[in-house]
Amino acid sequence: xxxxxxxxxxxxxxxxxxxxxxxxxxxxxxxxxxxxxxxxxxxxxxxxxxxxxxxxxxxxxxxxxxxxxxxxxxxxxxxxxxxxxxxxxxxxxxxxxxxxxxxxxxxxxxxxxxxxxxxxxxxxxxxxxxxxxxxxxxxxxxxxxxxxxxxxxxxxxxxxxxxxxxxxxxxxxxxxxxxxxxxxxxxxxxxxxxxxxxxxxxxxxxxxxxxxxxxxxxxxxxxxxxxxxxxxxxxxxxxxxxxxxxxxxxxxxxxxxxxxxxxxxxxxxxxxxxxxxxxxxxxxxxx
Amino acid sequence: xxxxxxxxxxxxxxxxxxxxxxxxxxxxxxxxxxxxxxxxxxxxxxxxxxxxxxxxxxxxxxxxxxxxxxxxxxxxxxxxxxxxxxxxxxxxxxxxxxxxxxxxxxxxxxxxxxxxxxxxxxxxxxxxxxxxxxxxxxxxxxxxxxxxxxxxxxxxxxxxxxxxxxxxxxxxxxxxxxxxxxxxxxxxxxxxxxxxxxxxxxxxxxxxxxxxxxxxxxxxxxxxxxxxxxxxxxxxxxxxxxxxxxxxxxxxxxxxxxxxxxxxxxxxxxxxxxxxxxxxxxxxxxxxxxxxxxxxxxxxxxxxxxxxx
Numbered sequence: 257x258x259x260x261x262x263x264x265x266x267x268x269x270x271x272x273x274x275x276x277x278x279x280x281x282x283x284x285x286x287x288x289x290x291x292x293x294x295x296x297x298x299x300x301x302x303x304x305x306x307x308x309x310x311x312x313x314x315x316x317x318x319x320x321x322x323x324x325x326x327x328x329x330x331x332x333x334x335x336x337x338x339x340x341x342x343x344x345x346x347x348x349x350x351x352x353x354x355x356x357x358x359x360x361x362x363x364x365x366x367x368x369x370x371x372x373x374x375x376x377x378x379x380x381x382x383x384x385x386x387x388x389x390x391x392x393x394x395x396x397x398x399x400x401x402x403x404x405x406x407x408x409x410x411x412x413x414x415x416x417x418x419x420x421x422x423x424x425x426x427x428x429x430x431x432x433x434x435x436x437x438x439x440x441x442x443x444x445x446x447x448x449x450x451x452x453x454x455x456x457x458x459x460x461x462x463x464x465x466x467x468x469x470x471x472x473x474x475x476x477x478x479x480x481x482x483x484x485x486x487x488x489x490x491x492x493x494x495x496x497x498x499x500x501x502x503x504x505x506x507x508x509x510x511x512x513x514x515x516x517x518x519x520x521x522x523x524x525x526x527x528x529x530x531x532x533x534x535x536x537x538x539x540x541x542x543x
Numbered sequence: 544x545x546x547x548x549x550x551x552x553x554x555x556x557x558x559x560x561x562x563x564x565x566x567x568x569x570x571x572x573x574x575x576x577x578x579x580x581x582x583x584x585x586x587x588x589x590x591x592x593x594x595x596x597x598x599x600x601x602x603x604x605x606x607x608x609x610x611x612x613x614x615x616x617x618x619x620x621x622x623x624x625x626x627x628x629x630x631x632x633x634x635x636x637x638x639x640x641x642x643x644x645x646x647x648x649x650x651x652x653x654x655x656x657x658x659x660x661x662x663x664x665x666x667x668x669x670x671x672x673x674x675x676x677x678x679x680x681x682x683x684x685x686x687x688x689x690x691x692x693x694x695x696x697x698x699x700x701x702x703x704x705x706x707x708x709x710x711x712x713x714x715x716x717x718x719x720x721x722x723x724x725x726x727x728x729x730x731x732x733x734x735x736x737x738x739x740x741x742x743x744x745x746x747x748x749x750x751x752x753x754x755x756x757x758x759x760x761x762x763x764x765x766x767x768x769x770x771x772x773x774x775x776x777x778x779x780x781x782x783x784x785x786x787x788x789x790x791x792x793x794x795x796x797x798x799x800x801x802x803x804x805x806x807x808x809x810x811x812x813x814x815x816x817x818x819x820x821x822x823x824x825x826x827x828x829x830x831x832x833x834x835x836x837x838x839x840x841x842x843x844x845x846x847x848x849x850x851x852x
Contacts, residue, residue: 265793294836297792301743302783305766310847360846364839413745449744456798457779464700533821
């Protein structure tokens, strides 16, 4: 199955292990990923606040690039997914802006393609690969592994994109964990916010919020957190030291990216999935 | 007969030593609302229960509370078989389910949420078209019920971040997005509102009973004004724009250094750990790879530069 692949900035910088594990996992799932190498940043929360037209143009350019390949677009970051979905919605609702952005892209030799399907890796796993095929591919069921799902905001809110009247209803990661043979645990942070989007300026909010969730997952018996978003991963993993200081406890809970959890079930080795790159050592007793 | 089990938060700070939950069993009647359950408890089981409502038809915003951890209007949501009913968070408690709206009203005074004209009133009929009011219309749907304020995670730590919360910002947006208003609302949003502390989690939007697009329709337009009026408070956003324009993508190490300056180096132990675990690679920040799309990205910046719309 061929997909255009938008790797985003994180998987090429602070979460190199996400890009590396995806490169290992995708072929085993039968996914032929065509990376959009000249795609830009989607603007995170900053560009969309500062300059909406620029935000729309950057994202429309990415959709044009995927459209030129005539392929669905796979993402691996919640915020990038939402930015692309928001762009498609905004341009569908505003013909004046759509035409203006279309003209600018035209000068770059690109054509805006609103019909491009935008699929996060989590949805690709459940909807394109499917539970049946995934079960066939598992060579090492992760039985006994207790995972705590951390969805991150931008894959479950706002409602007009994702359909949850109450985001706590989300269960895709738990469904996936079940397919992979793990046990999902319930805790207070499943659908909460990691606070990433103010953390470059100050990690105070992120550490305060995420610390509570990591502690809760740990107290509820999780062996690892798993998240579909590299931004959440950065907070949950890299800031655990500060969380421990603030909570006067010793948090030491590994945090897996989604393709790493899948990769383990597909029989890949921790080294293939670059688990050693995490700030919190990943020791799950799986070789 | 079906029974609704309501576990209600009870606490009178003037009398009680600690909060407690009291469970009431209420006979279910078709189309029963949360408010009907509270009315039954008040009329039949516990006359002293404290709760507040006025209009009963989703207009006044007085009856907001939390049911099973979720903010809602008691007058507008169906009763559930099992309910834990609690007061709103992030506002002082008066008693049981009644909260003190005083601090919110003080915030509005501080934000000066009334129309401030820089030009004299043109007289009647005032030339004002629907289209000009479109940006403010969503904000004008606000009931000031404070559900969003309660749902905001940034306010969890006793509000010590400087963020005023979504509810006062919606009220500010009613005037900031009104074409007749002439006050510098962007500066107010940045300085008094601490708007750059919003983490864009959409939890406020999720609970808004009038479905105001709080993030895209309120916070972001206010941020846009704040960036223009108080650029010194928007170092993070300015750094982000500069880096993407220069490189085509974001380099997190460079972003933190540019945003915080030398303050970024106050935790050397942490930085060293991230280096040793290969979580960050400063070589990439100093010697960036050439991004294949950077020329096109710069072109988009150039084309859209004037459009801080």
